[in-house]
Amino acid sequence: MHHVDIMYDKRSVPQEPRPHFQHWVWFNMEPPLIITNLHWLDGLFNMTLTFRKDADIFRPYGQLIAFKEPQNITIPTKSKLVAWVVSKFYPGVWRTAYYEELKKYIPIDVYGKGHIALSWDDFNKTISQYKFYLAFENSVFKDYITEKLWSNAFGTWTLPVVLGTSRENYERFVPGDAFIHVNDFPSPKDLAMYLLELDKDDEKYRKYFNWRSRYYVKNGGGWQLSYCQVCMALKNGPHYQVIPSIAKWFLGNGTSS
Incomplete structure (x- = not known):
């Protein structure tokens, strides 16, 4: 059951007595900032399916797969500097505040509602022209690393500048030299100076x-x-379990170091 589809009305969850052989799986790909009413789920679900690696069924936004043999690579030609594609541009929130300070020291092209128009058809062709992409998450939460890194940055062969969970958390999933983390710099100005330095050093x-x-x-x-x-998890014969509190598990263990 997809949480966003059941979180506004408790009656969205089936009300009839459940057959003893039926497993309920809680499916959620959003951080606590987005979802609500987790307390409704106490004692109802048997398995979790989320982006959290400690879920019963791990469902990341992306992953790296090893080649059998090393490959030759060609980086697309870069003619532009920094891009950010953002659908929810809220003045004053933390990622927007960081951007506002960063843009004082380095030019940034912003795409999305209220900014430069960009269709999905033109997304890859447009963003691949940039050297850097601001992969800024809307939340700091354990293992919450979304398409902003996997599709928007890696998928277009831009170098992601990440803001979200800790560097240590990112490095559980990708090499430490695959991205730049804002936390590595004392200030947005220092980050901007480093990006400008990289721009001059191929x-x-x-x-x-x-x-x-x-x-x-x-x-x-x-x-x-x-x-x-x-289906695979059920076929492998999971032991019977009931999760007493989705809220306690998801929120209590979700802080990022």
Whole structure:
């Protein structure tokens, strides 16, 4: 059951007595900022399916798969500097505040509602022209690393500048030299100076792409994959369990170091 589809009305959850052989799976790909009413779920679900690696069924937004042999790579030609595609541009919130300070020291092209128009058909062709992409998450939460990194940055062969969970958390899923983390710099000004330095040093810039000779990016896929993951988990014969509190598990263990 997809949480966003049941969180506004408790009656969205089936009300009839459940057959003893039926497993309920809680499916959620959003951070606590987006979802609500987790307390409704106490004692109802048997399995979790989320982006959290400690879920019963792990469903990341993307992952790296190792090549059998090292590959030769070619970085697309870059003619532009920094891009950010954002659908929810809220003045004053933390990622927007960071952007507002960063843009004082380096030019940034912003795409999305209220900014430069960009269709999905033109997304890859447009963003691949940039050296850097602001992969700014809307929340700091354990393992919450979304398409902003996997599709928007890695998928277009731009170098992601990430803002979200900790560097240590990112490095559970991608090499440490595959991205730049805002936390590595004392201020947005220092980050901007480093990006401008990389812009002038092709050899140093290319080092951030060395991992691509060893791994390729596999995006999370559609909902069909989630259903397949559930079927596989059930086929493997899960032991019977009831999760007393989704809220306690998801919120209590979700803080990011």
